Amino acid sequence: MNAPRRWIAHLDMDAFYASVELLRYPELKGQPVVIGGGRRHQPELLPDGTRRFARLAGYAGRGVVTTATYAARDHGVHSGMGLMKAAVRAPEAVLLPTDFEQYRLYSRRFKAAVAELAPVIEDRGIDEIYIDLTDVPGAQEPLGHDPHGGVRALALEIKNNVRSATGLTCSIGVTPNKLLSKIASELDKPDGLALLTEADIATRIWPLPVRSINGIGPKAGARLMALGWKTIGDVAAQPRALLLEHFGRSYGAWLHEASHGRDDRLVVTHSEPVSMSRETTFERDLHAKRDRAELTTIFTRLAEQVAGDLQRKGYVGRTIGIKLRFDDFKTVTRDMTVETPTADASAIRLAAGLCLKRVDLSRRLRLLGVRVGTLQRAALLSSAPP
DNA sequence: TCTGGGGTCCTAGGACCC
């Protein structure tokens, strides 16, 4: 009997936050809508029952675009962009505040809808997952003239189940591995389904820009570009030794494998958190001396928030650290390891305060964060033996 | 018009230990 062909799906919700907002405000369908910024732009319910929405025009502040509808993307607005810049490109776009609770609700719903059909799921955040379809009944069967018809039908069924459970569309890539599926889910977006095998790598993957690979970010992308290697195929055409020479043993070898579409990572259905943190960017830059009272209040609140997160989720941690960002955007971190793992707000605040003393605070600050790492489950922490 | 917040993983040097 033949070994089953490995089928991994990557499912990505289409413009997730924006699409959830459109369910709530269907009158915005087709309009440019941007999600992001603070809480000061809630829609206003007018006496005649209609709503008045905030527009992007005139936005002042440090927010960024979290998600934009496809109509807003047509104006050159995309996630990560500063809202001030987005306002120049699409002043008429509707601006909505982020409502993470609502998105988490829909996240649970779409994941449950997938799990009904295919239970081996790896969480990759609020709006995407990997699914191992290999052992799902029917996935190995042909259908009519289509040798991979079974797995294609399964992917369509998953899309339909997600849509009926949430009213939302998603895009799915189905391929032999996570790396290729992640790329494939983008190929047909929105509401897409792309099924690829090794035989399609040369025609469908190699023409894509290097940045399409998950793991090649702005820095590596620029370095590859400087070498004249623009597409994945360009990288795949380089001798392995040359990649090792330019990018080191580890990353170079990975680049070689990835460009050939090879990846044997498993779908991981459970993972434990490594760290938890809270951070905040101030509305204006603060100075350690002149704004001391305000900073102290924020610092303590961050410690309390992390402590609350840890306690709610049942974790304690030994590494307590801070993160500072200065007005020149330079970022520094300091951390220390404490003897007893803790989730206690005052213990965290105390250690974080010691970390802060190790930093030169002559520049003004734009961000402050508190982090607890080296986590373990609080329940596993037995009381000290006699 | 400067660039959010929450994460993971990797690297690298020094301390410390055997």
Place this chain on the structure above:
DNA sequence: TCTGGGGTCCTAGGACCC
């Protein structure tokens, strides 16, 4: 003085992702 070799922990920074 003339100094191995590993292993692990701690700390800082950086790349990358959603």
